[in-house]
Amino acid sequence: MHRPTAGRPESRGERKERTRRAILDAALELSGETSLVALSLRQVAKEVGIVPTAFYRHFDSIEALGVALVDESFVSLRAMLRDIRRGDPAFSDVVDRSITILVEHVHRQRSHFLFIARERAAGPPAVRDAIHHEIELCERELATDLARLPATDPWSAEDLRILSNLIVMAMVATAEAIMTAPPRPDAEKAIIETARAQLRMVLIGALNWQSRT
Amino acid sequence: MHRPTAGRPESRGERKERTRRAILDAALELSGETSLVALSLRQVAKEVGIVPTAFYRHFDSIEALGVALVDESFVSLRAMLRDIRRGDPAFSDVVDRSITILVEHVHRQRSHFLFIARERAAGPPAVRDAIHHEIELCERELATDLARLPATDPWSAEDLRILSNLIVMAMVATAEAIMTAPPRPDAEKAIIETARAQLRMVLIGALNWQSRT
């Protein structure tokens, strides 16, 4: 463990927190190679620069560490949702703005988004459940946002849920596509254009479908 | 290794093929617990009833085995697409029929669909790439099917691609939801109803969006 570069000595609590952070960062990076279920406590300890047994001072197991990483990753994701929600939800450019913000956040917090995409399907059970629960909360948040739009006044709660679910799954798929894509800017541009067209299709479909109920 | 229960002795080739099958089946089942990247050659050998070194008579590595499992899983998935494609693509009930067939196949070949959903995001690189390639082929197949519908006569290839991509991602998400859901029939029914509504939204949106281009 390194000492801080300057000045005032750390308190015991500060030092502990710093090690905890280093463990979370190391696990996020190392699990990116494969998956949490293939990550060993000893790899993490080695990367952090502590002895394997010191790991237990911070987490009971890799699975528990994984749950902590879910919490942390969804802080990033919620920050994105907040950005999207901010500003006028005028129908005309809401799609373009939302996708732009999505792309920005996926780049800025790439490892968090990769973590969610990966462990959502293949993580340890507790991690999978935690992620599904968080995604469900995001869907509900989106549903309440949609409910505020004048166009959705006559919609039932069920309709809002169905549309939210569809939009969220499209956004998850788009985020995955961006992260998987080759780093050439034209590849990303194509994905963004596709996502925009798809989101427009979905919204127009929802409005037309709704109006004939 | 067990001998066959009856009659004529196996040829060397038949026996080898039988062991290969047993390895594929064991790997599919065992990887279901976590993921291919956490599956060991020795676990597979033990489950099959051969000595670990005999594994190398059939595959170079777990990763190579994984690629073979991708091929096999997509045979199941293509069988589903063939079922969906068969029969009249009359617009009125194509959605309900397609989702019904999807659900049937997900139940019948549950382990293949689980494998694809899991390893798509978290498998070894060669496996991930193989899966993405296969999904892309499915999208193109769907695009050519859609192109045959009279309603899509004025559509560009790009439009067809965008719509196919959206439909496929919705189907993947629905399959995942079915497999993740608790085995209560009402939970599954809710997922099916949601998927139907979403697919209708998408189709109506596509038609309306297209008509104003």
Added chain:
DNA sequence: TGTACATCAGTGAACGCGCGTTCACTGATGTAC
């Protein structure tokens, strides 16, 4: 048909290695007086 040889799926011992977890410990930080 019988014989001699080739093939090769599966065996079994052995290797060095990284794994999670236990345990008793150290020594700096924190606290009570």
Added chain:
DNA sequence: TGTACATCAGTGAACGCGCGTTCACTGATGTAC
């Protein structure tokens, strides 16, 4: 302020275990003559 004691993040040795891979092998099946 100084002293005596408590706390606890991190240490280091040790354990038994499963790992992938090597190697020389066995013995049934297949083939050439």
